[in-house]
Amino acid sequence: xxxxxxxxxxxxxxxxxxxxxxxxxxxxxxxxxxxxxxxxxxxxxxxxxxxxxxxxxxxxxxxxxxxxxxxxxxxxxxxxxxxxxxxxxxxxxxxxxxxxxxxxxxxxxxxxxxxxxxxxxxxxxxxxxxxxxxxxxxxxxxxxxxxxxxxxxxxxxxxxxxxxxxxxxxxxxxxxxxxxxxxxxxxxxxxxxxxxxxxxxxxxxxxxxxxxxxxxxxxxxxxxxxxxxxxxxxxxxxxxxxxxxxxxxxxxxxxxxxxxxxxxxxxxxxxxxxxxxxxxxxxxxxxxxxxxxxxxxxxxxxxxxxxxxxxxxxxxxxxxxxxxxxxxxxxxxxxxxxxxxxxxxxxxxxxxxxxx
Amino acid sequence: xxxxxxxxxxxxxxxxxxxxxxxxxxxxxxxxxxxxxxxxxxxxxxxxxxxxxxxxxxxxxxxxxxxxxxxxxxxxxxxxxxxxxxxxxxxxxxxxxxxxxxxxxxxxxxxxxxxxxxxxxxxxxxxxxxxxxxxxxxxxxxxxxxxxxxxxxxxxxxxxxxxxxxxxxxxxxxxxxxxxxxxxxxxxxxxxxxxxxxxxxxxxxxxxxxxxxxxxxxxxxxxxxxxxxxxxxxxxxxxxxxxxxxxxxxxxxxxxxxxxxxxxxxxxxxxxxxxxxx
Numbered sequence: 001x002x003x004x005x006x007x008x009x010x011x012x013x014x015x016x017x018x019x020x021x022x023x024x025x026x027x028x029x030x031x032x033x034x035x036x037x038x039x040x041x042x043x044x045x046x047x048x049x050x051x052x053x054x055x056x057x058x059x060x061x062x063x064x065x066x067x068x069x070x071x072x073x074x075x076x077x078x079x080x081x082x083x084x085x086x087x088x089x090x091x092x093x094x095x096x097x098x099x100x101x102x103x104x105x106x107x108x109x110x111x112x113x114x115x116x117x118x119x120x121x122x123x124x125x126x127x128x129x130x131x132x133x134x135x136x137x138x139x140x141x142x143x144x145x146x147x148x149x150x151x152x153x154x155x156x157x158x159x160x161x162x163x164x165x166x167x168x169x170x171x172x173x174x175x176x177x178x179x180x181x182x183x184x185x186x187x188x189x190x191x192x193x194x195x196x197x198x199x200x201x202x203x204x205x206x207x208x209x210x211x212x213x214x215x216x217x218x219x220x221x222x223x224x225x226x227x228x229x230x231x232x233x234x235x236x237x238x239x240x241x242x243x244x245x246x247x248x249x250x251x252x253x254x255x256x257x258x259x260x261x262x263x264x265x266x267x268x269x270x271x272x273x274x275x276x277x278x279x280x281x282x283x284x285x286x287x288x289x290x291x292x293x294x295x296x297x298x299x300x301x302x303x304x305x306x307x308x309x310x311x312x313x314x315x316x317x318x319x320x321x322x323x324x325x326x327x328x329x330x331x332x333x334x335x336x337x338x339x340x341x342x343x344x345x346x347x348x349x350x351x352x353x354x355x356x
Numbered sequence: 357x358x359x360x361x362x363x364x365x366x367x368x369x370x371x372x373x374x375x376x377x378x379x380x381x382x383x384x385x386x387x388x389x390x391x392x393x394x395x396x397x398x399x400x401x402x403x404x405x406x407x408x409x410x411x412x413x414x415x416x417x418x419x420x421x422x423x424x425x426x427x428x429x430x431x432x433x434x435x436x437x438x439x440x441x442x443x444x445x446x447x448x449x450x451x452x453x454x455x456x457x458x459x460x461x462x463x464x465x466x467x468x469x470x471x472x473x474x475x476x477x478x479x480x481x482x483x484x485x486x487x488x489x490x491x492x493x494x495x496x497x498x499x500x501x502x503x504x505x506x507x508x509x510x511x512x513x514x515x516x517x518x519x520x521x522x523x524x525x526x527x528x529x530x531x532x533x534x535x536x537x538x539x540x541x542x543x544x545x546x547x548x549x550x551x552x553x554x555x556x557x558x559x560x561x562x563x564x565x566x567x568x569x570x571x572x573x574x575x576x577x578x579x580x581x582x583x584x585x586x587x588x589x590x591x592x593x594x595x596x597x598x599x600x601x602x603x604x605x606x607x608x609x610x611x612x613x614x615x616x617x618x619x620x621x622x623x624x625x626x627x628x629x630x631x632x633x634x
Contacts, residue, residue, distance in 0.1 A: 073532075083529075091549070104535035158533075
């Protein structure tokens with residue numbers, strides 16, 4: 001198991017102004033799986049290619065277990081990349097593809113064939129050894145590519161959108177295969193995805209890139225409950241926001257003055273200590289509905305625009321002075337009909353603040 | 357069970373296919389007919405449609421060792437094969453390197469590689485001859501081979517550049533992250549994908565070299581006798597029978613290579629499709 005440390009890495013494509021990676025630092029613990037998320041073109045794939053050694057960074061360093069590998073050529077790095085479009089070698093059979101890495105190390109034929117067979121079995125492709133890659137389905141090709149990468153006994157495994165080329169039910173299977181293999185081999189893994197559900201289900205942690213910069217790295221819970229920016233907060237959807245001006249434990253907004261919970265206010269201090277323009281975030285399930293005419297701290301007066309029962313909760317769209325709010329209420333709570341007036345309470349302990 | 361009749365692809369394009377085959381016959385096969393007739397004509401005067409007397413004189417002459425046709429054929433073959441080999445060895449790596457460059461760089465270098473074709477060949481050959489006399493390459497097969505690289509290598513480089521530019525270079529990246537060095541990744545993964553391109557390029561190169569006249573004459577100084585040189589000699593001497601026979605010998609490799617490699621150029625052997633198709 002290898003600890004991957006990315007230290008202030010920067011990279012620009014030749015002839016471009018804007019850096020593809022700017023000052024990215026991230027540590028992936030031994031055996032950990034971190035999912036890289038972010039809008040397309042944010043530098044996710046570039047980061048993988050730089051770690052694998054295909055791109056030389058302009059600045060910064062890469063360490064595998066404390067040992068610098070920044071200038072080591074890709075073939076000596078054992079940072080194996082699985083590309084989005086599988087990239088199986090078309091002129092080789094499946095078993096030759098999977099056994100490619102040990103073959104390059106000069107392992108005897110019987111040995112690499114054995115290693116390849118064993119790995120094919122683990123990705124549920126026993127019996128496909130002599131097939132040509134072109135005769136396999138997309139899902140099978142993806143599994144062969146994964147097997148080929150794992151046979152190389154990588155120090156770091158780099159997966160580029162491993163599920164994006166598969167249709168829905170195959171995606172589920174493949175996700176399980178990846179999780180299983182990653183858990184059993186304990187290979188340190190970085191996995192690029194653009195899908196938040198995938199990131200949550202696959203990764204031990206999530207790291208978000210935007211415009212080549214690392215915006216936040218943390219667990220799914222941290223991403224959901226304590227986003228570092230509006231962009232991270234929006235990444236999960238299910239999100240209400242309100243701009244305002246922070247003064248100590250209150251935020252003055254267009255909808256009135258909102259009180260913050262003092263213990264939470266301290267948590268923001270660590271990230272962002274000063275008063276000033278702020279963005280208030282609250283998740284739809286944290287909002288509470290109250291009878292019309294309710295008064296008190298953090299209560300707004302609104303009107304139900306839309307209301308749907310979806311089983312686990314009731315989904316409301318509520319209008320407060322022209323601003324839309326999304327609210328998820330419990331299925332057994334008091335129901336409000338469309339057009340009805342309603343009070344909307346923002347519990348202070350569920351409010352999160354970011355700059356911007 | 358009833359057989360499904362619709363499994364064969366639609367034949368809408370069949371008439372177009374026939375048209376192409378007819379075109380090939382008219383443009384390629386018909387011009388050969390008078391040559392073949394000349395080569396076996398003893399006496400063929402206007403306005404006869406066919407020769408009035410038949411003769412095997414020309415073919416006997418061509419087959420005789422004293423005539424030097426056999427030797428010239430072998431020389432032509434040796435020169436063309438050497439040129440093909442050399443331009444492949446030089447053109448494949450050059451094409452791979454060019455394809456790996458950025459577009460701006462690439463077009464500048466491509467222009468440089470094409471200079472020998474843009475400049476009139478005869479002018480280059482005259483200058484080249486002076487240099488070759490100095491370095492001892494004039495009047496030799498080696499000199500002719502080097503000179504033939506002039507009009508052939510640019511084509512090879514072009515074909516290989518476009519082959520590699522359209523190939524997926526990421527396959528080589530993949531091989532490298534799996535532990536193959538740059539050269540090995542190219543040999544094992546990049547090169548096999550370039551084989552059709554290589555064959556196309558080699559075919560062009562072989563045929564260009566095979567039909568070179570001016571360069572061979574100038575650089576070979578008459579000492580290196582290739583088939584085109586003999587052919588021109590007989591044509592200008594007005595011996596139509598021998599010219600006809602030699603022309604057929606001259607055409608042979610082109611026909612053989614074309615029919616063998618047509619499937620690489622078109623995806624399937626359309627040269628044979630006209631014969632076997634229906």
